[in-house]
Amino acid sequence: MAAAVLLLLLLPALAAAQAQAQQMRTFSANDTNWSPAESNRTLVSNNGDFAAGFRPSPSSPAKFWFAVWVSANANESRPVVIWYALNNDHSAVEGDANSVLSIDAAGKLSWSDNGNSTTLWSRNSNSTSAPLSLNDSGSLDHGAWSSFEEPTDTLMASQAIPSNGTTTTTSITLQSQNGRFQLVNALTLQHGSSAYANITGNTALRNLTADGTLQLAGGNPSQLIASDQGSTRRLRRLTLDDDGNLRLYSLQSKKGQWRVVWQLVQELCTIRGACQGEANICVPQGADNTTCVCPPGYRPQGLGCAPKLNYSGKGNDDKFVRMDFVSFSGGADTGVSVPGKYMTSLTPQNLADCQSKCRANASCVAFGYKLGGDRTCLHYTRLVDGYWSPATEMSTYLRVVESNNDPNNFTGMTTMIDTVCPVRLALPVPPKQGRTTIRNIAIITALFAVELLAGVLSFWAFLRKYSQYREMARTLGLEYLPAGGPRRFSYAELKAATKEFSDLVGRGAYGKVYRGELPDRRAVAVKQLHGVGGGEAEFWAEVTIIARMHHLNLVRMWGFCADKEQRMLVYEYVPNGSLDKYLFAPGTGTQGDEEESNKRPLLDLHTRYRIALGVARAIAYLHEECLEWVLHCDIKPENILLEDDFCPKVSDFGLSKLTSKKEKVTMSRIRGTRGYMAPEWVIHREPITAKADVYSFGMVLLEIVSGRRNYGFRQDSVGSEDWYFPKWAFEKVYVERRIDDIIDPRIVQAEAYDDDPASLATVERMVKTAMWCLQDRADMRPSMGKVAKMLEGTVEITEPVKPTIFCVQDD
Numbered sequence: 064m065a066a067a068v069l070l071l072l073l074l075p076a077l078a079a080a081q082a083q084a085q086q087m088r089t090f091s092a093n094d095t096n097w098s099p100a101e102s103n104r105t106l107v108s109n110n111g112d113f114a115a116g117f118r119p120s121p122s123s124p125a126k127f128w129f130a131v132w133v134s135a136n137a138n139e140s141r142p143v144v145i146w147y148a149l150n151n152d153h154s155a156v157e158g159d160a161n162s163v164l165s166i167d168a169a170g171k172l173s174w175s176d177n178g179n180s181t182t183l184w185s186r187n188s189n190s191t192s193a194p195l196s197l198n199d200s201g202s203l204d205h206g207a208w209s210s211f212e213e214p215t216d217t218l219m220a221s222q223a224i225p226s227n228g229t230t231t232t233t234s235i236t237l238q239s240q241n242g243r244f245q246l247v248n249a250l251t252l253q254h255g256s257s258a259y260a261n262i263t264g265n266t267a268l269r270n271l272t273a274d275g276t277l278q279l280a281g282g283n284p285s286q287l288i289a290s291d292q293g294s295t296r297r298l299r300r301l302t303l304d305d306d307g308n309l310r311l312y313s314l315q316s317k318k319g320q321w322r323v324v325w326q327l328v329q330e331l332c333t334i335r336g337a338c339q340g341e342a343n344i345c346v347p348q349g350a351d352n353t354t355c356v357c358p359p360g361y362r363p364q365g366l367g368c369a370p371k372l373n374y375s376g377k378g379n380d381d382k383f384v385r386m387d388f389v390s391f392s393g394g395a396d397t398g399v400s401v402p403g404k405y406m407t408s409l410t411p412q413n414l415a416d417c418q419s420k421c422r423a424n425a426s427c428v429a430f431g432y433k434l435g436g437d438r439t440c441l442h443y444t445r446l447v448d449g450y451w452s453p454a455t456e457m458s459t460y461l462r463v464v465e466s467n468n469d470p471n472n473f474t475g476m477t478t479m480i481d482t483v484c485p486v487r488l489a490l491p492v493p494p495k496q497g498r499t500t501i502r503n504i505a506i507i508t509a510l511f512a513v514e515l516l517a518g519v520l521s522f523w524a525f526l527r528k529y530s531q532y533r534e535m536a537r538t539l540g541l542e543y544l545p546a547g548g549p550r551r552f553s554y555a556e557l558k559a560a561t562k563e564f565s566d567l568v569g570r571g572a573y574g575k576v577y578r579g580e581l582p583d584r585r586a587v588a589v590k591q592l593h594g595v596g597g598g599e600a601e602f603w604a605e606v607t608i609i610a611r612m613h614h615l616n617l618v619r620m621w622g623f624c625a626d627k628e629q630r631m632l633v634y635e636y637v638p639n640g641s642l643d644k645y646l647f648a649p650g651t652g653t654q655g656d657e658e659e660s661n662k663r664p665l666l667d668l669h670t671r672y673r674i675a676l677g678v679a680r681a682i683a684y685l686h687e688e689c690l691e692w693v694l695h696c697d698i699k700p701e702n703i704l705l706e707d708d709f710c711p712k713v714s715d716f717g718l719s720k721l722t723s724k725k726e727k728v729t730m731s732r733i734r735g736t737r738g739y740m741a742p743e744w745v746i747h748r749e750p751i752t753a754k755a756d757v758y759s760f761g762m763v764l765l766e767i768v769s770g771r772r773n774y775g776f777r778q779d780s781v782g783s784e785d786w787y788f789p790k791w792a793f794e795k796v797y798v799e800r801r802i803d804d805i806i807d808p809r810i811v812q813a814e815a816y817d818d819d820p821a822s823l824a825t826v827e828r829m830v831k832t833a834m835w836c837l838q839d840r841a842d843m844r845p846s847m848g849k850v851a852k853m854l855e856g857t858v859e860i861t862e863p864v865k866p867t868i869f870c871v872q873d874d
């Protein structure tokens with residue numbers, strides 16, 4: 064009762080305090096003391112982009128931080144904080160509502176707890192007259208002191224990484240707001256003492272420039288370029304987020320939203336400490352979220368998981384459950400790949416040896432084994448930092464009580480024993496059914512097991528060398544060996560997942576695409592292939608290669624089906640559809656109803672640049688970084704899918720390998736698409752090489768800039784038989800010097816492009832790169848890796864030879 068009365072009495076007083084809201088340009092010794100209770104009193108920068116003042120602490124709302132935040136286009140309820148007063152241990156200083164900030168006569172800025180006069184935080188300006196002010200680039204300046212010297216979780220453009228000798232802990236460059244993750248020595252991301260990522264190799268970060276480039280301290284490369292690099296008019300920040308990832312954000316001035324334009328870690332689960340607590344396993348949930356689950360035989364306890372039942376440790380009442388693609392860090396305390404304190408690396412004879420050594424040790428709770436020949440065997444005494452990642456090609460064998468029969472959700476590798484989609488025997492039924500067959504299976508299984516467990520040969524060498532085993536195995540439907548390969552689905556499973564192939568979302572050169580949902584609720588695109596040659600084994604071998612290609616800008620393949628005559632591929636579902644739907648106005652060769660197309664956003668130049676660069680990098684990866692050379696052979700806007708954030712994903716790669724051998728001899732029969740096929744391909748004179756993909760990419764690049772089909776364009780504009788898009792574009796760039804004429808007219812109309820020099824330079828780079836890709840002679844075209852560098856602006860683009868008239872033959 065008394066409290067309520069007090070509150071009623073206080074309310075008007077509080078309201079009165081708030082009414083005295085003020086925005087200050089400076090704060091000096093002459094001003095009245097500044098307290099968190101004055102919630103609206105802020106210091107603002109001249110350009111209005113930044114504000115400083117007290118904000119409630121994210122963890123304890125009764126406490127306050129003294130902070131700088133972005134006020135341009137800010138979401139008032141949750142502005143982006145870019146700096147806060149730090150303690151020496153790099154944590155935020157927290158004061159309560161009646162603490163005060165003041166500057167004394169000697170020019171010392173201090174924040175003290177008024178009740179007992181404890182100084183919470185202070186900085187010396189070394190000047191009696193200097194007021195506190197907020198610079199237009201976001202630094203809080205007080206005489207000789209600047210907040211830019213003490214980065215918190217964020218680095219702003221032109222903020223240098225501080226040299227040693229500041230008041231804060233020197234080795235920590237940035238620390239996430241929740242205090243769990245650090246960027247150490249501007250080089251390594253760490254959780255506690257466990258490192259999980261380097262900026263790039265051994266090269267430290269120096270600063271972020273105003274045009275969105277991350278400068279590195281020497282080394283090669285000397286800089287990292289974000290996808291919206293160019294314009295200097297955007298606000299950008301590099302932040303070590305609370306999930307442990309380092310991201311570069313760019314403020315989209317029109318929408319007032321921060322967009323991620325670069326991030327260091329692509330697989331969030333590889334961040335140490337992504338899941339806290341014992342035995343938890345981090346599993347990705349979409350591209351930018353993760354979740355933590357307990358392994359089979361364990362139940363949640365506290366932050367982590369604990370065994371439901373304990374085994375004796377004598378090795379007589381336990382068993383091992385295999386979890387595919389699951390690894391534990393072992394609590395590494397030294398480096399990324401150095402065994403940690405809870406992990407021992409052994410060199411066993413084989414898998415069985417690795418297992419029996421674990422069983423013999425009462426404190427061994429699990430072991431990790433890498434199938435693939437190098438006999439990696441890791442024994443764990445504690446399970447920390449568990450994560451799921453196919454890139455590791457590891458399985459963890461978890462020790463549980465024998466009676467445990469929890470379902471195991473971590474199955475991804477196909478095995479000969481639990482093949483999901485067993486092969487129907489193609490040969491005549493063997494004369495003696497029953498026991499003999501079972502015995503044969505047992506023998507062959509044993510043969511395989513011996514070979515495999517010995518770990519002497521890698522899987523591929525094994526297949527090549529022991530093709531007689533393969534033949535034997537094939538007749539028994541057993542050629543599917545455990546490997547980090549794609550999951551095999553049965554026709555029935557895919558039929559159920561796609562609701563009997565009811566949701567047709569696309570139709571391509573290789574077949575129809577249906578949308579579906581797997582039982583684990585993952586959305587997938589199921590591609591039903593037609594005209595795929597070769598036997599099941601050959602199909603599977605090729606599919607395995609495709610499934611091994613991991614790149615941010617390639618559509619991920621999760622599995623396949625090879626049931627009887629059916630050949631299907633199961634891909635991740637990319638929500639926004641293909642690039643052509645965004646680039647081309649309806650009626651120029653794109654199906655789809657007009658109303659829907661009007662609702663699609665117009666891609667701005669920076670997004671287009673980002674798409675071009677992503678596609679170039681993906682194709683460069685296919686050409687140069689994959690063990691096998693993979694030509695795409697069908698690069699066109701239809702095969703470039705877009706994520707929610709318009710991150711591009713190239714699809715249909717590797718499919719040209721699936722066509723039958725006979726067709727491969729005459730490559731021309733491979734279905735290319737008119738308008739994107741290189742001259743040598745159409746004229747059938749020279750062999751098809753990676754340079755054919757470069758040509759197709761050049762055409763796509765021109766279409767991305769111009770928003771028009773290379774062949775549709777011809778009819779409406781010039782009507783001449785001789786008209787050839789690359790030639791026309793060449794004249795615009797190098798002869799008339801009117802690059803604006805090439806830019807998509809809708810962008811120009813919508814005034815959606817910053818006509819600043821940086822944007823124009825980006826467009827120019829895209830068009831000039833395209834001119835090199837579209838050279839008539841294949842040997843004149845640069846490699847895809849060089850093309851990516853040209854787009855990035857890390858190599859100079861000289862003037863190419865003019866593309867001549869190239870007659871597109873109609874068939």
Ligand SMILES: *[C@@H]1O[C@H](CO)[C@@H](O)[C@H](O)[C@H]1NC(C)=O
Pocket residue numbers: 081084102103
């Ligand atoms: C001051 O703060 C109150 C609530 O905290 C808010 O309603 C009011 O709009 C603010 N005034 C100004 C000028 O920002």
Ligand SMILES: *[C@@H]1O[C@H](CO)[C@@H](O)[C@H](O)[C@H]1NC(C)=O
Pocket residue numbers: 138139140141
């Ligand atoms: C501001 O942030 C709040 C909380 O995150 C959110 O609910 C709201 O939609 C945001 N407003 C705008 C305009 O983005």
Ligand SMILES: *[C@@H]1O[C@H](CO)[C@@H](O)[C@H](O)[C@H]1NC(C)=O
Pocket residue numbers: 176179181
């Ligand atoms: C001053 O307040 C702080 C925090 O409220 C407390 O930890 C400290 O003991 C107090 N000091 C004195 C001398 O009362």
Ligand SMILES: *[C@@H]1O[C@H](CO)[C@@H](O)[C@H](O)[C@H]1NC(C)=O
Pocket residue numbers: 091092093192193194
């Ligand atoms: C504070 O006021 C005094 C006297 O009016 C003036 O001389 C001095 O310059 C002022 N200081 C600041 C930092 O504004």
Ligand SMILES: *[C@@H]1O[C@H](CO)[C@@H](O)[C@H](O)[C@H]1NC(C)=O
Pocket residue numbers: 198199200202209211221
């Ligand atoms: C703001 O700070 C930056 C970096 O410290 C500096 O280069 C710039 O000159 C400052 N601008 C103003 C207006 O003081």
Ligand SMILES: *[C@@H]1O[C@H](CO)[C@@H](O)[C@H](O)[C@H]1NC(C)=O
Pocket residue numbers: 187188189207208
């Ligand atoms: C202020 O002067 C002291 C003593 O000369 C020096 O140690 C300190 O670094 C100076 N502070 C700043 C912010 O320059």
Ligand SMILES: *[C@@H]1O[C@H](CO)[C@@H](O)[C@H](O)[C@H]1NC(C)=O
Pocket residue numbers: 221222223224269270271278279
């Ligand atoms: C950022 O790095 C570049 C290149 O290393 C350098 O020229 C520039 O002076 C640096 N800027 C700052 C603010 O340190």
Ligand SMILES: *[C@@H]1O[C@H](CO)[C@@H](O)[C@H](O)[C@H]1NC(C)=O
Pocket residue numbers: 225226227233234248
């Ligand atoms: C800061 O000091 C640490 C340890 O003394 C050293 O390893 C590091 O290289 C120094 N960093 C800079 C930027 O000088």
Ligand SMILES: *[C@@H]1O[C@H](CO)[C@@H](O)[C@H](O)[C@H]1NC(C)=O
Pocket residue numbers: 250251261263264265398399
């Ligand atoms: C990260 O940098 C450290 C320090 O230079 C180095 O020892 C380590 O090998 C690097 N790790 C990787 C993965 O490049």
Ligand SMILES: *[C@@H]1O[C@H](CO)[C@@H](O)[C@H](O)[C@H]1NC(C)=O
Pocket residue numbers: 348352353354
């Ligand atoms: C991430 O997933 C968790 C658990 O499903 C959910 O609660 C959370 O809101 C998600 N976070 C984001 C940013 O989507």
Ligand SMILES: *[C@@H]1O[C@H](CO)[C@@H](O)[C@H](O)[C@H]1NC(C)=O
Pocket residue numbers: 370371372373
């Ligand atoms: C298993 O053993 C641990 C350690 O001895 C003990 O804390 C835990 O309660 C046991 N769990 C069960 C289910 O008995």
Ligand SMILES: *[C@@H]1O[C@H](CO)[C@@H](O)[C@H](O)[C@H]1NC(C)=O
Pocket residue numbers: 356357358359470471472582583
């Ligand atoms: C395994 O998957 C099933 C079905 O999706 C789910 O109900 C169960 O909770 C999962 N178990 C664990 C330990 O995640």
